[in-house]
Amino acid sequence: xxVEVATTRTGIPRLVVGLMSVATGVAVASNYYIQPLxxxxxxxxxxxxxxVGLVFTLAQLGYAAGLIFFLPLGDLLERRRLVVVMTLAxxxxxxxxxxxxxxxxxxxxxxxxxxxSVVAQILVPFAAALAPPEARGKVVGTxxxxxxxxxxxxRTLAGYLAEVGGWPTIYRVAAxxxxxxxxxxHRYLPTSRAEVALGYPALLRSTLSLVREEPVLxxxxxxxxxxxxxxxxxxxxxxxxxxxxPYHYGSGVIGLFGLVGAxxxxxxxxxxxxxxKGGASRVTAVAVVTATLVWLPIAFGRTSLVALIAGIxxxxxxxxxxxxxxxxxxxxxxxAAGSRLNSAYMTARFLGGALGSGLSTVAYTQSGWTGVSVLxxxxxxxxxxxxxxxxxxxxx
Numbered sequence: 001x002x003v004e005v006a007t008t009r010t011g012i013p014r015l016v017v018g019l020m021s022v023a024t025g026v027a028v029a030s031n032y033y034i035q036p037l038x039x040x041x042x043x044x045x046x047x048x049x050x051x052v053g054l055v056f057t058l059a060q061l062g063y064a065a066g067l068i069f070f071l072p073l074g075d076l077l078e079r080r081r082l083v084v085v086m087t088l089a090x091x092x093x094x095x096x097x098x099x100x101x102x103x104x105x106x107x108x109x110x111x112x113x114x115x116x117s118v119v120a121q122i123l124v125p126f127a128a129a130l131a132p133p134e135a136r137g138k139v140v141g142t143x144x145x146x147x148x149x150x151x152x153x154x155r156t157l158a159g160y161l162a163e164v165g166g167w168p169t170i171y172r173v174a175a176x177x178x179x180x181x182x183x184x185x186h187r188y189l190p191t192s193r194a195e196v197a198l199g200y201p202a203l204l205r206s207t208l209s210l211v212r213e214e215p216v217l218x219x220x221x222x223x224x225x226x227x228x229x230x231x232x233x234x235x236x237x238x239x240x241x242x243x244x245x246p247y248h249y250g251s252g253v254i255g256l257f258g259l260v261g262a263x264x265x266x267x268x269x270x271x272x273x274x275x276x277k278g279g280a281s282r283v284t285a286v287a288v289v290t291a292t293l294v295w296l297p298i299a300f301g302r303t304s305l306v307a308l309i310a311g312i313x314x315x316x317x318x319x320x321x322x323x324x325x326x327x328x329x330x331x332x333x334x335x336a337a338g339s340r341l342n343s344a345y346m347t348a349r350f351l352g353g354a355l356g357s358g359l360s361t362v363a364y365t366q367s368g369w370t371g372v373s374v375l376x377x378x379x380x381x382x383x384x385x386x387x388x389x390x391x392x393x394x395x396x
Contacts, residue, residue: 012130012139019188020123021143023181025150026174027087027120030094030113031059032154033170036239036254040167045103049240052103053361055110056236060354062114067121067347072203074122074339079192083126084182086119091178098171120147121346125338126192128331137328138273144327148320152261155235159255196336207340214333214341219390220326221345223284225352226383230291231319232356233376234298234312235261237364241372246303260309261316270321280325287322288387290314292380299373323349 034041034056038049045052073082093113100106124143131139161169198206211217238257242249274283294314301308330341356379363371 012127016130016188016190017127017139017142019181019184020127021146023083023087023146023185024120024123024143025146025148025153026177026181027090027117027123027150028147029150029154029157030090030117030174030178031056031063031110032151032235033158033174034059034110035235036155036159036258037162037167037170038239039243040162041106044167045101045106047103050361050365053236053357055103055107057354057358057361058107059110059114060232060350060357062111063118064114064347064350064354066115066118067343067350068207069204070115070118071121071343071346072207072340073200074125074342075196075337076198076200076203079122079126080185080189083119083122083189084186086116086122087178087182087185090116090119091175091182094171094175094178098168098175100168118346120150121342122339124327125331125342126189128327129192129335129338130190133332136331137324140327140331141270141273141324144320144324148323149262152258152316155258156255157258159250159252159258162255163250163252203340206337207343210334210337210340211344214330216333217330217341217344220330221348222386223288223322223383224326224345224349225355226379226386227287227291227319227322227352228349229352229356230315230376230379230383232353233360233363233372233379234315236357237360237369237372238312240364241302241369247305257309257312260312263313263317274325280329283321283325284387285391287318287325288380288384290318291322292377292384294318295373295377295380298376299370302369 034052038052041052041055042049070086090113093109093116096109097106097113100109124140124147127143128136128140158167158170161173196203196206211221239254241247242254242257274280294311296311297307298311298315301311326345327342330345331338333341356375359375360372363375367374
C-alpha cells in the first residue's frame with residue numbers, strides 16, 4: 001500500500017526526513033549513554049570509574065570498525081533492508097547491555113553495539129542521495145541534527161533514567177525504542193538500488209582508492225578526526241569534573257549538561273545552508289578558530305559554572321558546524337560512492353574521537369581538569385595550524 005506524505009522543498013517526504021533524523025539520533029546515542037553514568041556503573045559493578053570509562057572508548061573503536069566494514073555496504077546492498085537488519089541487531093546488543101551484571105560483559109556488548117549502530121551513518125548518505133544537489137547540505141544538516149541531538153541528549157536521558165530506575169534502565173528502554181524504529185523504517189523508507197557492482201573485498205579496496213584519489217576527502221577527514229577528538233576530550237571527562245568538588249553533582253544533573261551542548265545543533269543546520277551557497281571555507285575558518293580559543297573558558301570551568309557552560313556551547317557549535325561542512329563537501333565528490341566516502345571520513349573522525357576520549361582519561365587522572373583543557377587546546381592548535389598553513393599557501 002502506498003503511503004501519501006507531505007513533501008518538503010527538498011523533494012523528500014517530511015515524514016521520511018524526520019524518521020531518518022530520529023533513527024540516526026537514537027542509533028548513535030547508544031554509544032554515549034555510559035558517559036554520565038561512570039560513577040553509578042562503577043559502584044554497581046564494584047570497579048573504578050576509569051575502568052568503566054573504557055566502555056566508551058571500546059564503543060568508539062567498535063563504531064570505527066563498523067564504519068570500515070559495514071558502512072561501505074550502503075553502496076552495495078539495498079539500503080532499506082540493510083538499515084532495518086542493523087537496527088534490529090543494535091536493539092539486541094542494547095538489551096544485553098541492559099542486563100549485564102559484570103564489566104567484561106558490558107565491554108563486549110558495547111563493542112557490538114558500537115559496531116552495529118553505524119546504521120546511523122548509512123542513513124546520512126541515504127538521505128543525501130535522495131536530495132537534489134541544491135538542497136543536499138540542508139537535508140544532511142537536518143538528518144545530522146538528529147544525530148547530534150542523539151549524542152548530546154543521550155547523556156541527559158541516561159542521567160535521568162539512572163536516577164529513576166538505576167543505570168541499566170536506559171539500555172533496556174533504548175532496546176525497545178530501536179525495535180519500534182526498525183518497524184517504522186521498514187514501513188516508510190523507500191527502497192534503493194545498489195550503486196556499484198563490486199564484490200565485498202573490491203568494495204573495501206575502492207574505499208581506500210577514494211582516499212588516495214580525493215584530496216578534499218583527505219583534508220576533511222583530518223579536520224573531522226581532530227574536531228571530534230576535541231569534542232570527545234570534553235565530553236568523556238566532564239562527568240568526572242562535575243561529580244567531584246566543588247560541584248558534586250549526581251547522574252541526573254550531569255546528564256542535563258547534554259541540553260547545553262544541544263545548542264551546537266544550531267550550527268549543523270546553519271552550516272549546511274551556508275555550504276549549499278558556496279560558503280564552506282567561511283564556516284571552516286570560523287569553526288577551527290573558535291574551537292581552539294574556547295578551551296580558555298573551559299579551563300576556568302574547574303571553578304566557574306558560567307565559564308564551563310559558555311565553553312560547552314561554543315565548542316559544540318564549532319565542532320558540529322565543521323562536521324556538517326565536512327560532510328557536505330565530501331558528498332559532492334562522487335554521487336555513486338556516498339557510503340564509501342562517508343566510511344573513509346567517519347572512520348578517521350571516530351578514530352580521532354577514540355584517541356581523544358582515551359587521552360582525556362589519562363589527562364584527568366594525571367593533571368585533573370587543567371590537563372584535560374591543555375589536551376583539548378592542543379587538538380585545537382593542530383587543526384588551526386593545518387587550516388592556517390593552507391590559507392597562507394592559497395589552498396583554502
